[in-house]
Amino acid sequence: MAARRLPRFDHRACVSCAACAEDCPVSCIAMETAPGRGPHAKPRLSPASACVGCGACGRACPVSAVAMCDTDGEA
């Protein structure tokens, strides 16, 4: 499978604004809380297979908490 780029979310830098989720054209970012990650919802790919690697989430983020990373398509 061809490599593609997927967002990686820095949950420490993230301020839980949900701008990434709102701008995703395929609605594959879910805002969720998780044990040990504090009280605020953080973004998670849901599902990663739906992501088209467009980078809109990174451009939307006001605190540069999204990095586009190369993958082997298995993420």
Ligand code: SF4
């Ligand atoms: S790269 Fe594009 S498709 Fe993938 S999660 Fe970000 S906004 Fe959505």
Ligand code: SF4
């Ligand atoms: S846009 Fe950035 S700060 Fe806002 S929820 Fe997404 S990753 Fe967090």
